[in-house]
Amino acid sequence: MTAAVELLKTRRLYLLLRDRIVTGAVGPGSRLPSEPALAQEHGVSRVTVRRALDLLAEEGLVRRRVGSGTFVEDPPASRPIVADFSNVLSNLIEMGRATAVKLLSFAYVAPPASIAEPLGLEPGERVQRSVRVRLIDGQPFSYLTTHVPERIGLTYSERDLATIPLLELMERSGIVAERATQSISATLVGPETAAALDLAPGSPVISLTRVVYEPSGRGVEHLHALYRPDRYAFQMDFVRTDVAGARRWTPTVVQASRTASSPRPSRPKRTASQKGTRP
Amino acid sequence: MTAAVELLKTRRLYLLLRDRIVTGAVGPGSRLPSEPALAQEHGVSRVTVRRALDLLAEEGLVRRRVGSGTFVEDPPASRPIVADFSNVLSNLIEMGRATAVKLLSFAYVAPPASIAEPLGLEPGERVQRSVRVRLIDGQPFSYLTTHVPERIGLTYSERDLATIPLLELMERSGIVAERATQSISATLVGPETAAALDLAPGSPVISLTRVVYEPSGRGVEHLHALYRPDRYAFQMDFVRTDVAGARRWTPTVVQASRTASSPRPSRPKRTASQKGTRP
DNA sequence: AGAAGCTGTCTGCTTTTTGATACAATTAGG
């Protein structure tokens, strides 16, 4: 009755090996078992093993040497963009990198309850729904779906949205963003979103949901964002302090750094002159 | 040369529909196109469409009514556990929920460079590598791989690790955790990790990497954690304040709450009758 | 009541993926 959709064996083995590599179970430089050995060990044919290894090699996780074996590569040290906890992209600006926004969709619609409820909307109140993709150095890294109450959305134009950060638009219109709550999770991209992010469908992405409130307690923005994990990561630093007699972690402002995999202790920063851009 | 591993059509369609549902493109209560319509629209057979819808129905995202159609369900309101930005589980404890830990692996090994470097280890220095799964109410939600310098790991026993939080163990031994840096991302689980988390291989998970330092600047813990997104989420609250003349977001301590998407006091769940303290 | 449209189920066929096997080219070690 239930289909269950077994995962392709190639993909399955790929994920398994990839897992062992990224978690450090097999260290860089070490040799993987031979293809026939892997085939027997996992009950698949050598052809399938090869396909899985092909994928790993494409990603630069392993290197194959004819006659010798397949070896784990040193981490390619790809450096995702790092955002601090407040998700401010001022880091990027400081680094002088070019960000651009592409507006994919813009309309006023009746919101589903899952949007209307956290925004505290009256029944029947409409929202502005917009979908944007943000690029850095010409490459997409985030897919943003925002819902804004109609009364607020009307204070700026579609053209504004394609060029100016949403929160900045709202603050220009006199709307005061006072409080926000956000949660970070993970999900898979569908084919449409994948295409917009230049990803393969089914790739994992970071998922962020944020609601911004004005002082009255009413919601002014509902954001659902997806981030490419290879180009973006959330980084946060903490210090252990005594608060009311108890040891607690308190967050500190993270410094801009090009590396995420091996985050180094902070460095003296250059002063920010430009205003921050938000997703 | 490139295998590329095309995604199964069923899975592809499943992801696409799921995407439209969770992003609110199609609201709860609305009817999806009929199976023949979906089949034609996406160039697949009706059998494939059915399989994709089966998956959605299993997840509770849609409800199928014979003779009528397939309808988007109201959000299943699965409420993941919420951790505040500092990733402290005190929330859970306060909520009186039973957490347990299963120790899967424990050994002293030579660390790969990706671990040794952020920890600031001398060449040749060994580390204690442990793999644990954390359960809540008997169900696994996190998979933790920790690397600790040998000199620190020796201050507690394998048995200790299976029962007491690592940071607490270290502080008991006089090690001072002063600073930490962590980054959050997303990835896919391999078959082994998937089994430990009771997930299907290839499912998306939240990935967290954290390094904790002592006052001397040396690293005392390297943590690589994977979280089930349906049972765990990172939530953080912010307030907009004036700092040095500029408006900035500053984090506040998140309140313990059972809801992630919509902050609303939820009904009490079942009482924690069985508590599984494991060795 | 009747018609139209929908989901549920089954069957045979086609396409894609995986498997088994053989062999060539390269490397490392005795």
Added chain:
DNA sequence: CCTAATTGTATCAAAAAGCAGACAGCTTCT
């Protein structure tokens, strides 16, 4: 130098996934 082990490549067979079509039962609307 020779041997054993490794990856690279090709071919054909087997298994799995997908497809097209038909039909039954239920729901909704005319």
